[in-house]
Amino acid sequence: MERAIVHMDLDTFFVSCERLNNSKLSGVPVIIGGGERGVVASCSYEARYYGVRSAMPIKMALKLCPEAKVIKGDMEMYSKLSRTVTEIIEEKAPVVEKASIDEHYLDITGMDKFFGAYQWTEELSTAITKHTGLPISFALSVNKTVAKIGTGEAKPKGKKEIQQMGVRSFLNPLSIKKIPMLGDATFQLLSRIGIRQIYTLAEMPVEVLQQMIGKNGREIWKKANGIDHSPVEPYSERKSISTEHTFGMDTIDIPKLRGLITGMVEKLAYQLRAEQWLTSTVVLKIRYSNFDTETKQCRVSYTSADHTLSQTVMELFDKLYNRRMRIRLIGVRFTNLVRGSLQINIFEDTQEMVSLYQAMDKIKNRFGADKVGRASGFRFENKKNR
Incomplete structure (x- = not known):
């Protein structure tokens, strides 16, 4: 069927x-x-x-x-x-x-x-x-790729049907920029050798394309040929993301706690951006040495930016930690999530700030989430890993 x-x-x-x-x-x-x-x-x-x-x-x-x-x-x-x-x-x-x-x-x-x-x-x-x-x-x-490209061609307020027999004739004359997953760097690389239309890309030997752009070459070649077997995944909204750390020995070391919190926030914020989420509620959790547990939360404008979230969590920490008892566990949670990305939804950030996050995320994507971050967030992690 x-x-x-x-x-x-x-x-x-x-x-x-x-x-x-x-x-x-x-x-x-x-x-x-x-x-x-x-x-x-x-x-x-x-x-x-x-x-x-x-x-x-x-x-x-x-x-x-x-x-x-x-x-x-x-x-x-x-x-x-x-x-x-x-x-x-x-x-x-x-x-x-x-x-x-x-x-x-x-x-x-x-x-x-x-x-x-x-x-x-x-x-x-x-x-x-x-x-x-x-x-x-x-x-x-007949699949997600062709349907998405079709919507782009139908806009605004448009509608389009592309049946199986018409897939190639629909795709062939379009720019390779229309292919999902094909970014600016790949477009520039292919353009330099004269590949600008989907037809030319679809006729290219898939092995050559893989040699040029790596493991994504085969997927891009399939999309150029209108091939996409990926299923429509039933939608379910994620409610929150969180992380906790239990200390081997209860601590009252404030610089150590602040450094750990910074690192936790950075990792969660990176996860938000990687999965294209924005959060509007920040929650901090503290468990004392006597097992008393307290939480405090704060509403923020929808964001996935480290500097905004770190500042909010630190303010919560200053308000919540008033017993001066040793701490056994600390946790951070972001909730009330909505779909969105840093680039298009952080209304108050500068172009320089957006570019900084994009550069940091590229490094994290390539080398790992723990390879770049604020110095304060690394202090405790480095001691812990020695």
């Missing part, structure tokens, strides 16, 4: 949410982001016309489009509307995967026995827009 996979993507989601609250923003250039030294989190199609793009410094974006309206952004509102859309889809579709705050995959294989899969998807997208007021695009195809 031929698979029927749908990719649904809310159009300029952050901007669309803001326009629900303020109709005066409709039809004008809008930039979501924070501060003159911040970066563009999202922008309207009117702003894109002038060359504005996500992750661009706000200052540069305003030079390109001086009349743009800049809005800081409200992650809590976006998350609430995202959950509403997810609930509508889950109520109708048999298998749903929430890929990000504004994207969903649906597996509706076999539903065409009862009614047309395309018509069913069209009716669902209409229901989402009617209920929420949010514009949405979708594509129906």
Whole structure:
């Protein structure tokens, strides 16, 4: 049986949410982001016309489009509307995967026995827009890769169906930039040897591609040929991430405790970014030598940035640790998670700060999460590992 996979993507989601609250923003250039030294989190199609793009410094974006309206952004509102859309889809579709705050995959294989899969998807997208007021695009195809690329080509407010027999003819003329997983570095490498269209990449010997770009070469070659057997993973929202440390000997060493907390926060924040989560609630837990356990929590703006989370946890530690007793265990937990990434959702960080985190995460991805971090977070770890 031929698979029927749908990719649904809310159009300029952050901007669309803001326009629900303020109709005066409709039809004008809008930039979501924070501060003159911040970066563009999202922008309207009117702003894109002038060359504005996500992750661009706000200052540069305003030079390109001086009349743009800049809005800081409200992650809590976006998350609430995202959950509403997810609930509508889950109520109708048999298998749903929430890929990000504004994207969903649906597996509706076999539903065409009862009614047309395309018509069913069209009716669902209409229901989402009617209920929420949010514009949405979708594509129906035989796998996740082709469906996602199809949605990109259908935007804005578009719909597309790519059947098995038409997959190659649909993909062939497109830029290799359209392939999921193919980043800027790989694009530049392939462009230098004249490979710019998916057709050329698909005809390339897979062994040569593997030699050029490594283990991902085969996966990229498969995607260029419209091959993707990955399943739609049923959606389940993660509630929290946490870590704890129990001391071999109870301690009252404050510098040691602060260093450990810094290291714990850095590792959890890296995990948030790696899995594309943002947290809005920070919890600190202390267990004393007499086994009394106390916790304290604090709400923060949605983030996955070490420096923001570390400052909050340290403030909690100063408020919570007032007995001056020896500590047996310390723990940190981030909860109330939503989907999102540092690059597009940290509204108040500067371009330099975002670039710093991206560079650190690249090192961690390649060499391990414990290979780079703040010096204060390494002190206790180094003593512990000796």
